[in-house]
Amino acid sequence: MANHIMLSYQWDDQALVKRVYDRLMEDGFTVWMDIEGGVSGNINDAMAAGVEDAVVVCPFMTPAYQASRSCKKELNYADVRQVPLVPVMVSKNWEASEWLGLLTAGQLWVDFRNVDKSDDHFEKCVKSLEEEIMFVAGNVLTIQEPNNDPDNTPSRERLKRKPGRGFRHALTQLYLRESGEQKFHPASETRNTVELHYSPGDNGYWEEIKGSGCKHYRNIVTNGYLGFDANGDYVYTKANPYGAEEWLLMVDESDQSHERAVVIKNKHSGKFLAVQQGRFIGLPYHTEECKWFLN
The missing domain is CATH 2.80.10.50 (Trefoil (Acidic Fibroblast Growth Factor, subunit A))
Structure with missing residues (x-):
């Protein structure tokens, strides 16, 4: 049964995606990432299982992602399985084309182009991503209470799915x-x-x-x-x-x-x-x- 958010990325962006993974997990989402136990045994079988058990796939889009054969296989399989996408735009002054442009055409991507500008920008980017995930798949996601450290972390409200777009x-x-x-x-x-x-x-x-x-x-x-x-x-x-x-x-x-x-x-x-x-x-x-x- 599908139950997680899959983060699909090219290895150049692993540090950013790991940071996003950690924040999503802190906020109670169940997240799949290859370096966090997502891959064991045959890599193709593991990637296929990651897609098959996903309620939504988030591709972190860059020219390198578009050029990657592995990323292409992942997203094409997600398309065949009709898994919803929440694209994340990482690169500035670039737009997806070829196979990636085809699969994400008409999709509202989440803006991560200036994510490294400051911690505040990172938080806003993640909030936007969480809101779009909730809009697309909030009806089937199980979200735990945010994992807040009372000594070090300000309390964050649990996300709720809105009835529609405002x-x-x-x-x-x-x-x-x-x-x-x-x-x-x-x-x-x-x-x-x-x-x-x-x-x-x-x-x-x-x-x-x-x-x-x-x-x-x-x-x-x-x-x-x-x-x-x-x-x-x-x-x-x-x-x-x-x-x-x-x-x-x-x-x-x-x-x-x-x-x-x-x-x-x-x-x-x-x-x-x-x-x-x-x-x-x-x-x-x-x-x-x-x-x-x-x-």
Whole structure:
């Protein structure tokens, strides 16, 4: 039975991955790493077992990882087994291509590019990784109480799985949530309006559903699918998804805060979801007004 998080990496990054392994274990996660008892006997059998017993695989992506035959075998096997991935981007000014780009296309990677900047940055990176693991696989993970040393280590709260993704606008600090008000549209009849609010509330969390080269976001309370009307520059939800309810969620690579900054692009219109003067707007280019933090 699958029960652990598998850390997949190329040996040049072993010190970083070991540090991440230790922190995840301290926080109560069950983690598989080759040098921590993961490999015994035949290495291929051990790696296969590591994948087969994984609820999620975290590849630490670098050019060397992409060039590694062993890493390619691991991740291809994870793909065949349909094990979810939580990619970790380690290298700066580089993006995955070839087989690695194919397997991680559309995946929201966790930003570890400046992980060595300070201990505080490392902690933020690990927190982001834990949050994404919980989002992807928190329903099947068993997490022990954090292993805190009362004499030396500040107490850390036990992570809980959130009901869905929440989006907080970076500049206004307002949350994207369904308002509950209805608006008639001649093409799709009733639509529910979406607002900006100081708190997410129950209507501010969105279930992420994989589409064809896109993602749909369904409100966890109303089951309405998030959409964008490019003609009227407004955001809404409706009962069934179509073209205007298709989204691309991408890491904001320009951000340095390590607060899990993303941009949300409407696939149908090609516009980035932004906020200007307290209202939604679609922009054809990326600015600071397009930046959102995952909540």
